[in-house]
Amino acid sequence: MSNENKTILEIDVNLICEFFLNVKRQGPGSPDVTLKALSFVDNLTEKSLIADLGCGTGGQTMTLAQHTTGHITGLDCFPGFVERFNYNARELNLQERVKGIVGSMDALPFEEEGLDLIWSEGAIYNIGFERGLNEWRRYLKMGGYVAVSESSWFTEERPAEIHDFWMSVYPEIDTIPNKVAQIQKAGYIPVATFILPEYCWTENYFTPLIKAREIFSQKYPGNKTVEELMKFGRHEAELYRKYKEFYGYVFYIAKKVK
Numbered sequence: 001m002s003n004e005n006k007t008i009l010e011i012d013v014n015l016i017c018e019f020f021l022n023v024k025r026q027g028p029g030s031p032d033v034t035l036k037a038l039s040f041v042d043n044l045t046e047k048s049l050i051a052d053l054g055c056g057t058g059g060q061t062m063t064l065a066q067h068t069t070g071h072i073t074g075l076d077c078f079p080g081f082v083e084r085f086n087y088n089a090r091e092l093n094l095q096e097r098v099k100g101i102v103g104s105m106d107a108l109p110f111e112e113e114g115l116d117l118i119w120s121e122g123a124i125y126n127i128g129f130e131r132g133l134n135e136w137r138r139y140l141k142m143g144g145y146v147a148v149s150e151s152s153w154f155t156e157e158r159p160a161e162i163h164d165f166w167m168s169v170y171p172e173i174d175t176i177p178n179k180v181a182q183i184q185k186a187g188y189i190p191v192a193t194f195i196l197p198e199y200c201w202t203e204n205y206f207t208p209l210i211k212a213r214e215i216f217s218q219k220y221p222g223n224k225t226v227e228e229l230m231k232f233g234r235h236e237a238e239l240y241r242k243y244k245e246f247y248g249y250v251f252y253i254a255k256k257v258k
């Protein structure tokens with residue numbers, strides 16, 4: 001299909017997807033953090049069924065797979081990410097128990113009460129934290145776990161510039177105690193929370209994006225969508241540098257109890 005036949009949205013989505021295919025991770029995180037979160041999850045066996053929602057190209061999924069023995073389904077709405085996910089699984093010889101599928105986290109293709117663990121790093125915001133916790137719960141077995149990372153405020157108050165930025169991109173950002181209360185209200189026991197270290201943002205996310213931006217700008221000179229995307233990325237990194245003591249990603253691990 002030529003670009004003329006595609007809607008602007010399709011072109012934008014494809015460009016965004018292509019851009020993030022140039023980096024290992026599509027959000028802040030690290031293998032150490034994935035394993036720390038996993039250490040709070042009990043009772044996984046080779047029969048366990050795990051879903052990684054908004055898996056991207058599977059950076060964290062492959063780490064999970066190398067430290068668990070059950071079956072993992074990675075689900076993402078971008079076919080390009082899922083294709084790369086399945087390629088990565090094959091490269092690591094994990095294809096028998098790690099499969100990527102295209103789908104949406106607001107219409108899960110799993111059996112009710114069928115999953116032992118729902119994982120989602122930096123992605124639940126796409127459906128919203130409370131809505132995701134409430135809707136995904138029905139797919140978990142009793143005693144099953146949910147483990148998600150989510151942007152959160154570290155303080156009750158913060159400078160207007162960073163407050164306004166987050167209100168415009170994700171107004172559901174909240175403090176850790178408020179997020180924990182939402183977990184409890186949704187029918188889980190909050191098991192653990194911890195803040196992702198700074199290197200998850202800087203070394204593992206923002207730094208690889210600098211190189212990716214250079215390559216992309218050279219490939220698409222003068223493209224307005226690309227320019228906007230690059231500008232937003234630089235702004236996001238600059239805000240983090242300025243205001244990192246006020247916000248960050250927090251991992252929340254919880255157990256379904258009713």
Ligand SMILES: C[S@@+](CC[C@H](N)C(=O)[O-])C[C@H]1O[C@@H](n2cnc3c(N)ncnc32)[C@H](O)[C@@H]1O
Pocket residue numbers: 024025026027028029053054055056057058059060075076077078081103104105106120121122123126
């Ligand atoms: C910030 S990225 C995080 C990716 C990956 N979990 C990581 O940490 O590297 C968010 C992911 O959510 C996916 N996504 C967005 N909306 C979605 C939806 N409705 N259903 C499934 N995936 C979605 C995006 O395609 C993207 O891969």
